[in-house]
Amino acid sequence: MKRTRILVCVLAVLVLLTTSCGTSDKIASVSITAAGQTGVTNLAGLGGTLQLQVLANYTSGKQIDETNFSSYTITPEGTYYNGAANVSLPTPPYGLSLNGTGMVTATADQGGYGICTWENLAPSGSSTPSWFYTGDYTIVATYRGFTSNPIYIPVASAADLINGQVGDCGPSSSGQ
Secondary structure, X not given: OHHHHHHHHHHHHHHHHHHHOOOOOOEEEEEEEEOOOXXXXXXXXXXXXXXXXXXXXXXXXXXXXXXXHOEEEEEEEEEEEOOOOEEEOOOOOOOEXXXXXXXXXXXXXXXXXXXXXXXXXXXXXXXXXXXXXXXXXXXXXXXXXXXXXXXEEOEEOOOOOOOOOOOOOOOOOOOO
16 A cells, blocks of 8 residues: 555656656847837937846746846947048947946047937928938847847937037937
8 A cells, every 4th residue: 555655656756747847948039129218229418328128038928137147249330420521430439338237328439529320311491300320339139149139329429510510419309
């Protein structure tokens, strides 16, 4: 009688062990966003900041913030007008910097000036701007061998020198 109970208990434990095998939750992908931002991301003002967020997306559907444990690759793409000509965006830490917690900060170019990758193509005298950007910093995050989607960050840390406009360039939170 005792042997039967022990055998039944051992079989129950084996069934539990084998049914839970192979159902572990695994990372399916990694995604990157600018926390709290919607639409086009814009790094505004010299010293302006954006907080990136890196999420590990698991097969079960759960997401875990891995921003502080990710590594980042930044690629400058396109040009900006430096007051004399269109030039290639500088390599960080010029133009922008990114720390280990995912905080992006607008920095000066090699000459100590801000950068404007935005241009207003609205006709002269128009009260409604028509912004487009000529360059951005493409950032991807890597966590445990998974590479995120890219995020594109135009910079508006200087005036739009092409059209002689004053103030920060690029779209504002009011849509202008």
